[in-house]
Amino acid sequence: MISDSQFYQALKQTFGFETFRPGQLEALKALGAGKDTLAVLPTGAGKTLIYELYGFLADQLVVVVSPLISLMQDQVATLSVRGEKRAAALTSMMTYNEKQAVLAHLNQYRFLFVSPEMLSQSAVLTAISRVQLGLLVVDEAHCISTWGPDFRPEYLLLGQIRHLLGDPLTLMATATATDHVKADIKAKLQLPDAEEIILPVDRQNIFLDVEKFEVLADKDERLETLVQQLKKPGVIYFSSKQKADEMAGYLNQKTTCHVAAYHADLDLETRFKVQQQFMLGQLDVICATSAFGMGIDKNNVRFVIHYHLPGDLESYWQEIGRAGRDGQPSIAILLYQPGDEQIAQFLSETTVPEPNEIDYYYHQKAPLAAPDNKANLIWFYRNHHVSLERVLAGFEKRREQRFRALQKMLAYVRISSCRREFIRSYFDQTDSEKPTHCCDNDEQLDISALGLEASDNERVQLASTDWQSIVTQLFAH
Amino acid sequence: MLDATQLLRFLSANTPRRLRVIENVLVGKRSVSTLYWGMRYAQLDWLGYDKRLSRTEVDQAAQSLVNDKLAVMADTKVKLTPEGLTTLNATSLYQPQALSVRLTVDISTFWQRFLLAIQVVSEASFENRQYYPLQVPWAVKQTIKRWFHQYREASLAEQFRTFLEAFLTSLPTTQANFLANLLVGHVQPGKTITQLAQTAEMSLAEATLIQTDLVCQLVQFIQQEQAPVFTTLLAGLVNSPVSQSALQTVQAYNQGQSLSTISQRRHLKDSTVREHLLEAAILEPLNAFDYERTLSPALQTKLADIFDQQSIDEWQFDQVAPLSLEFWQFRLYEILRSKQDDQ
Numbered sequence: 044m045i046s047d048s049q050f051y052q053a054l055k056q057t058f059g060f061e062t063f064r065p066g067q068l069e070a071l072k073a074l075g076a077g078k079d080t081l082a083v084l085p086t087g088a089g090k091t092l093i094y095e096l097y098g099f100l101a102d103q104l105v106v107v108v109s110p111l112i113s114l115m116q117d118q119v120a121t122l123s124v125r126g127e128k129r130a131a132a133l134t135s136m137m138t139y140n141e142k143q144a145v146l147a148h149l150n151q152y153r154f155l156f157v158s159p160e161m162l163s164q165s166a167v168l169t170a171i172s173r174v175q176l177g178l179l180v181v182d183e184a185h186c187i188s189t190w191g192p193d194f195r196p197e198y199l200l201l202g203q204i205r206h207l208l209g210d211p212l213t214l215m216a217t218a219t220a221t222d223h224v225k226a227d228i229k230a231k232l233q234l235p236d237a238e239e240i241i242l243p244v245d246r247q248n249i250f251l252d253v254e255k256f257e258v259l260a261d262k263d264e265r266l267e268t269l270v271q272q273l274k275k276p277g278v279i280y281f282s283s284k285q286k287a288d289e290m291a292g293y294l295n296q297k298t299t300c301h302v303a304a305y306h307a308d309l310d311l312e313t314r315f316k317v318q319q320q321f322m323l324g325q326l327d328v329i330c331a332t333s334a335f336g337m338g339i340d341k342n343n344v345r346f347v348i349h350y351h352l353p354g355d356l357e358s359y360w361q362e363i364g365r366a367g368r369d370g371q372p373s374i375a376i377l378l379y380q381p382g383d384e385q386i387a388q389f390l391s392e393t394t395v396p397e398p399n400e401i402d403y404y405y406h407q408k409a410p411l412a413a414p415d416n417k418a419n420l421i422w423f424y425r426n427h428h429v430s431l432e433r434v435l436a437g438f439e440k441r442r443e444q445r446f447r448a449l450q451k452m453l454a455y456v457r458i459s460s461c462r463r464e465f466i467r468s469y470f471d472q473t474d475s476e477k478p479t480h481c482c483d484n485d486e487q488l489d490i491s492a493l494g495l496e497a498s499d500n501e502r503v504q505l506a507s508t509d510w511q512s513i514v515t516q517l518f519a520h
Numbered sequence: 521m522l523d524a525t526q527l528l529r530f531l532s533a534n535t536p537r538r539l540r541v542i543e544n545v546l547v548g549k550r551s552v553s554t555l556y557w558g559m560r561y562a563q564l565d566w567l568g569y570d571k572r573l574s575r576t577e578v579d580q581a582a583q584s585l586v587n588d589k590l591a592v593m594a595d596t597k598v599k600l601t602p603e604g605l606t607t608l609n610a611t612s613l614y615q616p617q618a619l620s621v622r623l624t625v626d627i628s629t630f631w632q633r634f635l636l637a638i639q640v641v642s643e644a645s646f647e648n649r650q651y652y653p654l655q656v657p658w659a660v661k662q663t664i665k666r667w668f669h670q671y672r673e674a675s676l677a678e679q680f681r682t683f684l685e686a687f688l689t690s691l692p693t694t695q696a697n698f699l700a701n702l703l704v705g706h707v708q709p710g711k712t713i714t715q716l717a718q719t720a721e722m723s724l725a726e727a728t729l730i731q732t733d734l735v736c737q738l739v740q741f742i743q744q745e746q747a748p749v750f751t752t753l754l755a756g757l758v759n760s761p762v763s764q765s766a767l768q769t770v771q772a773y774n775q776g777q778s779l780s781t782i783s784q785r786r787h788l789k790d791s792t793v794r795e796h797l798l799e800a801a802i803l804e805p806l807n808a809f810d811y812e813r814t815l816s817p818a819l820q821t822k823l824a825d826i827f828d829q830q831s832i833d834e835w836q837f838d839q840v841a842p843l844s845l846e847f848w849q850f851r852l853y854e855i856l857r858s859k860q861d862d863q
């Protein structure tokens with residue numbers, strides 16, 4: 044049992060804060076009392092602080108299961124900046140020897156980040172089970188429910204893995220979850236009695252806006268206008284890397300803003316530079332892909348624009364959660380052109396195999412090193428002795444689920460009543476009040492009335508670029 | 521990343537060149553035929569420059585030149601038209617100075633080390649411990665940790681400043697600015713290559729080439745200066761351009777072993793042994809290969825008589841039929857003469 048004053052002391056000592064943000068202390072208290080905990084806290088509420096602080100106090104290894112390598116690397120970097128050097132990410136990008144080096148010295152680490160695929164490898168499991176595990180964290184826990192069956196089946200093994208690790212204390216953390224998803228997470232991790240810490244998903248300072256276009260050219264032109272008009276910094280989401288690259292180039296040319304693309308295809312050097320430029324206020328706008336997490340917090344993002352339609356409301360809500368973490372007025376704009384749902388549906392179903400594919404891969408002799416993701420997926424189920432009928436039925440159900448999720452997303456676009464109320468009822472939260480400026484269905488969008496108009500003196504001045512001054516500035520005298 | 525403009529630099533207005541050779545050199549295929557023709561096209565410095573290049577990209581680039589009447593193509597052999605040559609000369613493409621360094625140094629790992637080293641030294645000079653380090657492969661991080669530990673007392677900031685000033689002064693100003701803008705340090709995140717391309721209004725392919733060549737020149741500079749702080753950054757990254765297996769073959773050959781002995785001892789096909797020798801002859805400097813063991817001075821004189829006045833690309837194997845040479849010996853002679861011509 045860890046006392047409140049110990050939590051406050053550690054907060055001061057490691058983070059330099061006096062007070063917790065909503066939900067953090069509640070989650071810590073539950074963990075401190077030894078209760079497995081499901082924390083549903085909006086993006087930016089400081090989920091990571093919970094397990095960092097707990098790890099600090101428990102002084103034992105914390106294993107964090109995380110879906111994206113980029114996210115893990117960012118978290119390790121963030122911990123390192125805070126002075127915690129005993130953190131490592133075990134990723135598929137490391138060589139065998141590098142992984143061995145980490146696994147052989149696990150007792151020297153306090154935080155280990157792993158993907159579910161990595162964690163299901165027996166060498167990794169064995170190494171972790173040899174050390175005293177203080178806490179198992181399942182980050183982005185909604186992946187168990189929304190991604191699990193077709194995208195990352197190893198998520199489904201986490202319940203079993205948890206047993207193999209001796210049922211350690213577990214924190215499941217996510218930003219968004221409907222009642223259904225919450226139940227699903229707890230069921231898959233076999234923790235039906237986990238304590239729930241739930242904060243309202245609503246973000247009152249974000250104005251919700253949807254705009255519709257008949258032709259693509261109008262959409263691009265509107266994007267250009269918005270980027271020029273709106274207070275920066277901002278993030279624009281695309282569903283393809285090529286489009287993100289292309290529009291970053293286009294906006295750089297057409298506006299006076301500094302814009303860069305940010306997605307999983309960038310090399311590490313470029314990714315670092317774009318991140319740091321954005322953090323330091325040298326970039327106004329980032330064109331990102333949805334599948335790519337941005338691990339570094341930036342509190343003053345004023346707008347999040349979606350150029351493409353997301354596949355479901357959970358993803359949408361999580362992505363717009365990057366806006367206005369400082370509590371200041373912000374806006375989420377979705378640009379919709381009829382037909383966009385076909386791209387979304389294609390992307391959303393592209394990972395779900397068709398019945399004939401399932402049948403084909405299931406009956407193949409031994410394509411263990413199959414190059415195809417779908418083949419691997421089906422082999423995963425086959426290797427775990429799931430019958431063909433159940434696999435077929437499972438994916439059929441999955442396809443319907445994805446389709447229904449997209450229909451919900453479309454309903455949000457098409458609705459003519461309050462968008463915020465629609466979201467709240469979707470996430471089963473109907474009890475809070477509406478903000479003064481709510482959504483475009485309640486009042487016509489007026490950027491200046493929202494206090495979101497860019498003023499002229501905001502233009503970012505970039506540092507001079509002659510090599511002499513760069514070299515002079517690089518090193519302190 | 522090969523566009524039509526970049527393809528221009530690999531073409532000639534005098535003789536048609538094989539598109540597949542140009543492609544294979546860029547992709548890094550090490551067949552003797554690719555290496556030989558790559559040498560004849562003076563394109564070997566580009567070996568493996570663009571490993572992800574696709575055939576479609578190459579074909580599209582060539583087709584676009586043909587459509588614009590800048591080149592003619594027959595049987596995937598491409599030749600510049602007079603307009604093509606004029607365009608090539610007028611485009612003022614960047615002329616790389618040190619690209620061959622790529623063949624002997626792992627420059628991409630070197631660059632990761634160099635960039636991280638500067639960041640670490642820069643932040644240390646501001647006594648800042650809390651910063652986001654560049655994301656690099658684990659091994660690079662370990663190397664720089666050890667490096668910093670080894671040299672931290674050596675007034676690194678001062679050494680780096682002096683070193684960078686010396687190197688950048690040696691470059692034309694635009695190139696010095698280009699390289700300096702890529703650097704990362706305290707509150708200085710550096711520019712991305714895409715941003716530098718945009719600022720200079722050049723293609724990403726051209727900007728990438730400039731970066732690659734400047735990093736090659738940087739490596740050369742370090743190798744000339746021989747200051748331990750910087751040469752240590754190259755430790756373990758310098759390799760022979762010849763593949764490991766071919767090197768062993770050449771070593772045995774230089775020790776005087778017969779080709780059949782080599783193939784028996786190394787469990788290689790006879791043809792593989794010959795390919796290894798040709799690979800080494802092409803990629804190594806003239807004096808590093810014992811040509812006379814296969815081509816005696818007397819034989820060389822006979823060959824020189826046969827091919828008197830004829831340009832190398834026109835030689836035919838039939839012409840040496842009276843000498844009953846093997847094809848690989850004929851090719852070795854072509855290599856020898858190509859190298860002598862370059863001297």
Ligand SMILES: [Zn+2]
Pocket residue numbers: 460461462463464481482483484485
């Ligand atoms: Zn509303």
